[in-house]
Amino acid sequence: MLHETPYDTFVYERKETQIIEGVLGEQLTITCNPTKSQITTNNKSLVWYKFPGLKINGQFNTTLYINNLTINDLGTYFCSEYTTSLQHHLPVQRIEVWSNNLISEINFARLISSTNHRYYQCPNIPNENTFVMWEYPIGSLIVNEYSDKLERTLKLHSKKHTLPICQYNWIDQVNTLTEEEGYLKRVRRLTELTPYITISRRIDPDDPTVILQCHMPSVEAESYAYNYQWSTVESGKIGDSETIVRQIIVDHLPDDGVKKDTSITCEVSSSETGESVGSIKLDLEPKPIGTTGKMELSESTTEIYSYRIGESLELHCEIDKDSAETGSDVIWSFNGGTLPVGTHRLDKLRTSIIVIKEMENIHEGLYECQQKTRKLRGHILQAPTIVTIKILPEEDERWANAGDISEFHCRLDGREHGNQLIDWYFIPDGGDREISLHNDVKIDNPDATPSTSFLSIINVQKYHEGLYVCRALNLKDTAKLIVKTRGLTVTPDEVKARPGTTVQFLCELSSINGMQGGKVFWMRTDRHDLRPGKEEVIGTNGGRALLIVKDVGRFDHNITYMCTDGYSKDYGKLYVQEVCAPGYRPCGAQECLEETKFCDGVIDCEDGYDEIPSKCIECGANENVCGIVNDVKPLKNCYLQFWHCDGEDDCGNNFDESNCPAPSEYDKCNGTHYFCPQGDKMIARAFMCDSVPDCEPNGDDESECSYPSIIEPSGETHLIGHQSGNLTLTCVAYGRPPPTISWRYNWGHIRDGIKYSINYTVTSCNMAVSHLTLSDLESRASGLYTCEAVNRGRALAPDFLVNVAKGGLCKTPQFNDAAWFDDMCLSCYCSNVTDKCTSVKGYRKSPHDKSFNFNNGPITLNTYNKDGSIEEGQGVTEIDGDILRIPDVPNEATFVESNYSLAGSWVTSYGYDVKLNIRLFGESFNYLHGPFIILH
16 A cells, blocks of 8 residues: 655665666565665664655565566665654655566656646656656655646756656567567578677766667668677676666775676577577776776777766777778767767878867767778766765854854755755754754855855854754765853852842853853742842843842742853842841741740740750850850850950950950050040940949040941942952941941851951041951852941941952953943043053042031021021031031921032042031931932
8 A cells, every 4th residue: 555755855866776677477575775874773664665755554674575576566666764854855765676678768847838837748758647756856856746747836956957857667568579470580690790788868967877778780781680688797697678777887896805897798699590699798887087098999889988077088080991091081970960069070091089178968978980881989978976965064162142153054066056955954962863943043055155055053052052964865964063051150149138128139151252241031939920120130131130129028038039041040049037136146037036045945946946056156246256264164155246355254254355455545445444534544445334424523434425326338238349359348337335346248147268357446436447358259258248336235237238240241442340231331531542441449438538627618507498498597506626516406407508618629539438427415306308418
């Protein structure tokens, strides 16, 4: 049973076509031999076809058996390895099954055109039921088209051969007739005659299949009948008609260095007596004239010669004095007719020469020179085009998601407009099955390179990695694309934030010189979408994207965010927890627990955190560990940093009062004791602001006492540090006694592996300054940093959110080491001296503050009413040094206005702090909205 297939064309290599001679009525075995592109293994099945597209059901083995060969079994068969590939062109092996009376005709189709109809007609069809095979281009058989008319629209691949080829078979009934029907003639032995073999004209020079015809020279005025027998050394008798179909031997490779006999013999005998009258042997392996250097003519054709396009040919017909007088008496013929175009003749006294300077397709055939009854012959065939396919480069290596471009080009030599025959397929990395190309892979077959097809990928991604397969006819080649991925990091990897704050995560791809940044995406791992206005992303191109989570609350706790470029990925974790008061420690995300309840044998935290042994001796971020002094163990594990060197023993072994610095002349509060301004009395610093006057006579130790307040930072601060660089965070707190400043990382201790140093100073017994310098930055240093000021009260500063980036985003002539997006790069302009600018490293302030001067200008007190009117106040009633005293502040928006010696040029200033100290005398219940300081 035959069944049609879904393929568009069958592609095959003509020189690999098998010709099998069968005998009607006998058994025939057809074997599918492996080809260059189809290596069949034992665990793979085959599919057999009769004619292009008609599948023979139930046949899956490499061998096809025909028990009783009939006329209907003759013709063309195809075999192919079973495949589930999506390709439209199926590579097959072609097998021709012939017998003595089967004739194959190959012709160019005729284009028939009318007003409303256009089709191709196969000429000379024996009858309307003849099965026709259509081939276009050469080597590609059109599937499921068997009529003598082809109405399908074809895209022509060649300017010279614009018509498709049609092929059909028919039965020669003449060869089946018997002697009684009068076709045989009596013959006498003609020992002086020698048979010769001619080769039929070929339509396609790449088709190795030829029809050989055995001839006996004619005898004038007599007719004779002959029998013919064809044989080879390898197969013995192979045919007994005047003609036989064989294949020219191409690319014959001897086994073990021993050349096989590639000749065929025709033996002619008398039809009447059976007596042999002669034989001729023809070598089917052509001899290239480019190798032999010449072509010999002879009465018997024993050799075939071959040429390639563009080679030259020179044929000599030497004069036999018994047959001709001079060279001009020689009669030259080509394929029984006149010499072809491009042939030049030169006649001399003893020879006649024809020369073809550049051989072309039309010069293939049989050349004969005749001198009276003597003929010399020579066959020359155009050598089959060596069809090769090659894809370059064989391997390419590119970066994923970096705007990188990859290109392969596949060249098909040996076919005109070969790029039209090329198909591309893809085998993903780690796979073994060909699939269609991705939609973003482009194929270009330009007319300027008719043999070459180009495959290009504009922005290489990881899913492009694998093998790219170039197919044409029965050939294929592969190239490999290796896609490298860049490292992707998210900083910080986790954040522990207070409710109401804003956190940021920076996602960054590693940079590559000359490559684009790439695209990255943020998402949540709990499958919820990012919430507009709550979770916002700034930038996705350029290899960086900043995720901002605003106003975090209890429902944002324990959310994990993922950043990816489609292959690499990294995560950032968000925890939301309350800040615990002194004497309390965190217990889970939303609770605080008294320190005394830790490790008391009773689980108070839901997760049992308070009973973990290692937590029993853990100190808070604003505490120090009590150590051993003179072999005496402490009575407590921790003490507040504010209690360090305050003159009182808090650890029980005086550990917190050891190694204390002496008071400095710069600040008499910067030690264990406080020097009273009058009388030089020294009291323990712990006695300051304890509600008991100790300094005489004015009790200065109890003057101007205040809980700590944060002056710097004034709000949430986002800082970008760069790998291997340094970054300094500054915290300034006011309070009396001067507060200690401790630093928290993600509301815990600064994590291990972060290199840092802290510089702490006190001025005027009421100002504390702490500089936290992060050095040799790495990504693990990213996170929330918070400074905490503690004396008898406590103040928490707004958070520093630090992200450590890889840097190097801006390229000359732009600069800005702090940029994490392209639009943050600055153009360098140095009065046309250079286009290479360098960012200032670190953050530097002037060593001196600019202070208001109240004595160098008029000072007014102005009230700005809601109706827009301005009401001038009573003025300033008292100026005492640098203190401006205002006895009565109105309830409306009132400003103290002056120039404060700040007028003039500030061009030379850099990094100044403008400071204003305000002290409240008495009580106030007013809170005025609006800016605190306005600079005009």
